[in-house]
Amino acid sequence: MSRSAPLAQAAVSAETMRGPVAGGDRKGETALGGGPQMDLRRKPRVAETLIQGFLFLCGAISVLTTLGIVYVLGRESLLFFANEEVNLLKFFGGTEWQPAIGRFGIWPLVTATFMASMVAMVVALPIGLCIAIYLSEYAPRRTRNILKPILEVLAGIPTVVYGYFALTLMTPLLRGIFGRDLVEIYNTASAGIVIGILVIPLVSSMSEDALRAVPNTLRQASYGLGATRLETAVRIVLPAALSGVAAAFIVAISRAIGETMIVAIAAGAGPNFTFSPFRAAETMTGHIVRISGGDLSYDSIDYNSIFAIGLLLFLLTLSLNALSQWIVRRFREEYE
Amino acid sequence: MMALHQEHTVAEPAGGLMPSGPDYHDQVVSRRRKGRAWATVFQAAVLVGIIALCALLLNILNQSFGYVAIVNNIDPAELTVDDVPLNRLPKEKLVEILEANISAGLMRRYEHDRPFAERSRENVHALILERVVEPKVQATWGLFDSIFARGSVFAEAEERFPGSDVNFRSWLTTSFISNSQSSEPLRAGVRTAILGSLWVVAITILFSFPIGVGAAIYLEEYARKERLLNRLIQTNINNLAGVPSIIYGMLGLAIFVRILEGFTSGAFLGIGDQSTANGRTIISAGMTLGLLILPLIIINGQEAIRAVPSSLRQAGFGLGATHWQVIWHHVLPSAMPGVLTGTILAVSRAIGETAPLVVVGASTFIALDPSGPFSKFTVLPIQIYQWTSRPQDEFRNLAAAAILVLLILLLSLNASAVLLRNRFDRSQAGA
The missing domain is CATH 1.10.3720.10 (MetI-like)
Structure with missing residues (x-):
């Protein structure tokens, strides 16, 4: 738009010099006004400036949101760490999270988060990438037109519904396969698998966009050398789109870490320092939901502690998102 | 792979410009086979996605409908007057039944909330169900069990909850949408x-x-x-x-x-x-x-x-x-x-x-x-x-x-x- 504004100015000046246009649009005339001897210098337009200022404020609200998040999380976290029961060493060194008896070690929540996310990635990354390759390289147009909306439906289902799915179908299924003694009623594996299903559409659509952005000339060159469809897809197109696919993977990890309702419903309540995916464990997000769902008094150590967890979560997802954007910028293959 | 090609063409000049020979043929076949296998894998991935979506939806449908075993505090059949069933009785009779079965204090509270003269027949009927019949859900079954294993559902209900009513119930009804929240699942709504x-x-x-x-x-x-x-x-x-x-x-x-x-x-x-x-x-x-x-x-x-x-x-x-x-x-x-x-x-x-x-x-x-x-x-x-x-x-x-x-x-x-x-x-x- 930066080009059109001076252009508009020029257009206005040219027209005013010739005087009002006969039979011109009514609205055009109010904009121009004036007779033959009108002043040709740029007039201050108060309303236009006000509107522009208001629109700028609208854009600035997003920055305010970020500042608000940083301020809120930072302030409450500082209050949390200012508490004599807590210090950074205990927070990052302890393996027990029991606010009631003053144990504030973040590790049980972090390990549960990473376990659920890892299970999710084991499900989502291969399936998502395969779907992306199929849609971009194999599927005929008509199949694509059917499959894409189905994936969009999958992406549009609220996460609480996925949580219900994890608890009422995935958990009984896992308990049926691996035995009721091994798999607890609440477990990170079932939550993780369902998070994986939830992020499949994200992985597949972002990767597919990256794959389709690879110019056709590369594919034709590959076919021309006698490569099969698979060889073209995996050895030519995929490496060329690798930055986009990697970015999709990282965004998916970030999404899985921040996922809340599925783990709140299916992964269990109560921090548990375990590395078995079949046992109940509470993730960072699950803990925040459970604590804030109860009666929470302001300025209690519980209240402050969830903001400290929130800050960690925010920094984690933010850095992952930044990493994915950096990968796209740094490693993008340009074919012009 | 390209290096392989060249070896072949060099080794068999009789083959002309195009690479050929049994080794080359085998290689092409195996590449083709690998291509087909992976194409199946890619399609299977799509299928997994579709199956997940279907499983999710079917699971919800399965849980929304199905048989319910209900035990009533008082059988509605006992509340008939002159052999007219409960749901066809006029309002006056319903009020009488209510009065006969609940405490006077509770009756006064209902009267105080809203006089019985002003209440509709449906309202009194609902009160009777709530206070007198007091249906309690004992167990529920999913839609698929209710359709494909009807016999075992009834057998199980008879064994575990003798004297219970087993009815097919849709949990999604118009009253589910119009009722407000309640701690009693049969009357709860959204x-x-x-x-x-x-x-x-x-x-x-x-x-x-x-x-x-x-x-x-x-x-x-x-x-x-x-x-x-x-x-x-x-x-x-x-x-x-x-x-x-x-x-x-x-x-x-x-x-x-x-x-x-x-x-x-x-x-x-x-x-x-x-x-x-x-x-x-x-x-x-x-x-x-x-x-x-x-x-x-x-x-x-x-x-x-x-x-x-x-x-x-x-x-x-x-x-x-x-x-x-x-x-x-x-x-x-x-x-x-x-x-x-x-x-x-x-x-x-x-x-x-x-x-x-x-x-x-x-x-x-x-x-x-x-x-x-x-x-x-x-x-x-x-x-x-x-x-x-x-x-x-x-x-x-x-x-x-x-x-x-x-x-x-x-x-x-x-x-x-x-x-x-x-x-x-x-x-x-x-x-």
């Missing part, structure tokens, strides 16, 4: 939650649509990309879209619920119950979700505005329109379908959002309809979460029925977005 969701979404739209579209206009039409501040805003919006929703909930809790409590509790207007008033109200929730979907609306809005051909703007400027006149009369009208589609998608995200509202503090047990933006509330997803967390089977059934309501709501919203997009595409193609 009216409060639906109204809460509608109120919250209305506030969300009022808050985020003007600001989102305004920001999109600013970024596309006014902002000079080379200025650092504008680049900062753009990067910031892209990053905000990736922030987990629960973080927005914490932002809402600290800012809207706590710091702005005087505003969000309605205290500044002097409305609402002052003794229990706090900031955990519809307006806090609406604004929190508004902030959450703002980046989505802005990004979609920007795309829609960017798609407006610049010839339209040039023509406007050429006729001497001011910048805002061009935007308001030409750019916005042609970008509007795209903007609206994006907004509908963002709003359907807001309707399904649960975590931030739990943090902001949607009250979990609310039997009164929300009366305005400053009242306490619950929303559909929270109601689902609440019912899902209960260990009893019948609440899982209720949750499934509520999920169906939510999905139908979302589906109709998404369908309208798709229709809008198609219509827009056609009119663009015609232009």
